[in-house]
Amino acid sequence: MAPQVIVIGAGVIGSACAYYLSQAGASVTLIDQGDVGSGTSSRCDGNVLAIDKEPGYDSLMALMSQRLLHELASVLPPFEYRRPGSYLVCDNDEEAKAAWDWVGQQQEAGLPFWYLDRAAIHSHLPHLASDVPAGLYCGSDSTLNPLLYTQRLVQAAKQHGCQVRVHQAVTEIVVNRGAVAGVRLADGTVLVADVVVVAAGVWSPRLLQPLGVTVPIQPRKGHLLVSAKGPLFGDAKVMEFGYLMSKFGRERQAPEDALRYGVALVYEPTESHNFLLGSSRELGVWDTAPKWDVVQAIGRRALRFYPGMQQATLIRSYAGLRPWTPDHLPVVSRVSDIAGLVIAAGHEGDGIGLASVTGHLVCDLTLERPPIIDPRPLRWDRPALTSWKDGGADG
Amino acid sequence: MDEEIKVERSSAVVVCRCEHLTWDAIEEAMAMFQPTSLRQLKLVTRWGMGICQGRMCRPIMAAFEQREENASLGALAVRPPFKPVSLGTLGRMGEDA
Numbered sequence A: 001m002a003p004q005v006i007v008i009g010a011g012v013i014g015s016a017c018a019y020y021l022s023q024a025g026a027s028v029t030l031i032d033q034g035d036v037g038s039g040t041s042s043r044c045d046g047n048v049l050a051i052d053k054e055p056g057y058d059s060l061m062a063l064m065s066q067r068l069l070h071e072l073a074s075v076l077p078p079f080e081y082r083r084p085g086s087y088l089v090c091d092n093d094e095e096a097k098a099a100w101d102w103v104g105q106q107q108e109a110g111l112p113f114w115y116l117d118r119a120a121i122h123s124h125l126p127h128l129a130s131d132v133p134a135g136l137y138c139g140s141d142s143t144l145n146p147l148l149y150t151q152r153l154v155q156a157a158k159q160h161g162c163q164v165r166v167h168q169a170v171t172e173i174v175v176n177r178g179a180v181a182g183v184r185l186a187d188g189t190v191l192v193a194d195v196v197v198v199a200a201g202v203w204s205p206r207l208l209q210p211l212g213v214t215v216p217i218q219p220r221k222g223h224l225l226v227s228a229k230g231p232l233f234g235d236a237k238v239m240e241f242g243y244l245m246s247k248f249g250r251e252r253q254a255p256e257d258a259l260r261y262g263v264a265l266v267y268e269p270t271e272s273h274n275f276l277l278g279s280s281r282e283l284g285v286w287d288t289a290p291k292w293d294v295v296q297a298i299g300r301r302a303l304r305f306y307p308g309m310q311q312a313t314l315i316r317s318y319a320g321l322r323p324w325t326p327d328h329l330p331v332v333s334r335v336s337d338i339a340g341l342v343i344a345a346g347h348e349g350d351g352i353g354l355a356s357v358t359g360h361l362v363c364d365l366t367l368e369r370p371p372i373i374d375p376r377p378l379r380w381d382r383p384a385l386t387s388w389k390d391g392g393a394d395g
Numbered sequence B: 001m002d003e004e005i006k007v008e009r010s011s012a013v014v015v016c017r018c019e020h021l022t023w024d025a026i027e028e029a030m031a032m033f034q035p036t037s038l039r040q041l042k043l044v045t046r047w048g049m050g051i052c053q054g055r056m057c058r059p060i061m062a063a064f065e066q067r068e069e070n071a072s073l074g075a076l077a078v079r080p081p082f083k084p085v086s087l088g089t090l091g092r093m094g095e096d097a
């Protein structure tokens, strides 16, 4: 008999889980305390990236997700999915050298990466500041409209029989004799289920803690700025290489305000002919109100790479909470002590990109099918998470 | 801005100039996404998300909000005004402070 599954959280992750599960024949109810996509999934960019992933498990998972997304784009109604590739640009010669090594590693792993020297990067990206020494390009990277994508997944899940309950908060996951029994809603109603998938983004620990399941997911706030419609500064996404420098254990050189708020350039042209600028990274901040200092730091960083943006008009800014984990991998896992409990959360800055592979894997784990990727590195009780002590994070 | 506007439901009426939206497009989005709040409708249609920041389209939106059949969508929270600013000006602000 088809299992009864409740998915908590209709962000991009929970929606992808609901989609794959209902398509596979499970009887699914998707619940959100707000609207579909009202959490982090409507306060973010829509980049689907392999360019910034460590060669190995990280990049394979990203590529698998890109493959699944490409399939979804051909079966779901449109969600502004495009594949323009993406660029990383270097601020200085030290970064150029690190970028050279990075591309080498990625090419060895068989990924579609190219190093672009000074002449090449400026011919690809003519708007770039003339002193940018180098960059790199990843051909498989794509982009989409995250909220539309989330809604399309939910629409399609509904067509496969998924029930959607919005504006209903889950207050408790009900467990009986070591197995999930259902969930309790804010109005006291209990919904029964064989399986409960916790896909509540940064809010997931609150649901899991009372069950004795500790997952060190924390908010990592990020700001974005929105431009008015106007001339674009190129059609492809451009990010700065600098934020990868920590992966090389090297210090990043950037202005003080950029370092303080973890600001690194992200330039994303949208299909509505405006562009987004990002972004910042602040760990442990719950407040989603945009902060002026951070907005300014992002603006200044954009001007460093795009001096021609002086005249560009900004009309809005917003901020969202990335669900951070200590080792930057999400948790997509069953919990062995509590039958029927599945966690799908902690995707930090990659939830949009990793939603498809996550949804597929949750479906595999729930229906006990062969997993689409090795699920072990994503277990909730992996050492990097269980050994993590609050305060040990560097942001 | 306070005067009451009567907006005829006519497909050709432009409800947001910046985003080139007509009533038709709004009706279509209502049918397709069945949004449960105005914020959601706004996010899918981009209604009111252009440079006017609601200064031009807000009255029409208000008329839409007040329709009986839209009562369940609630009222739209007005975002704190972010006056359009050029990036150059933004970057220089506070520099001489």
Ligand SMILES: Cc1cc2nc3c(=O)[nH]c(=O)nc-3n(C[C@H](O)[C@H](O)[C@H](O)COP(=O)(O)OP(=O)(O)OC[C@H]3O[C@@H](n4cnc5c(N)ncnc54)[C@H](O)[C@@H]3O)c2cc1C
Residues within 6 Å of the ligand: A008, A009, A010, A011, A012, A013, A014, A031, A032, A033, A034, A035, A036, A037, A038, A039, A040, A041, A042, A043, A044, A045, A046, A047, A048, A049, A168, A169, A170, A171, A199, A200, A201, A202, A203, A204, A207, A221, A222, A223, A224, A278, A279, A280, A319, A320, A321, A322, A323, A344, A345, A346, A347, A348, A349, A350, A351, A352, A353, A354
């Ligand atoms: C500035 C910024 C830029 C980003 N850019 C990108 C990008 O370019 N590419 C990319 O891949 N990722 C990006 N991300 C990351 C991405 O947005 C997140 O990883 C993703 O949205 C997380 O999705 P989620 O479904 O886990 O969480 P959410 O979207 O937050 O969904 C969780 C849902 O659970 C609901 N919920 C919580 N508690 C309960 C409860 N008790 N009962 C019922 N419902 C509940 C919430 O209402 C919410 O809707 C960015 C993030 C930020 C902040």
Ligand code: FES
Residues within 6 Å of the ligand: B015, B016, B017, B018, B019, B047, B048, B049, B050, B051, B052, B053, B054, B055, B056, B057, B058
């Ligand atoms: S008319 Fe464009 S945002 Fe209102």
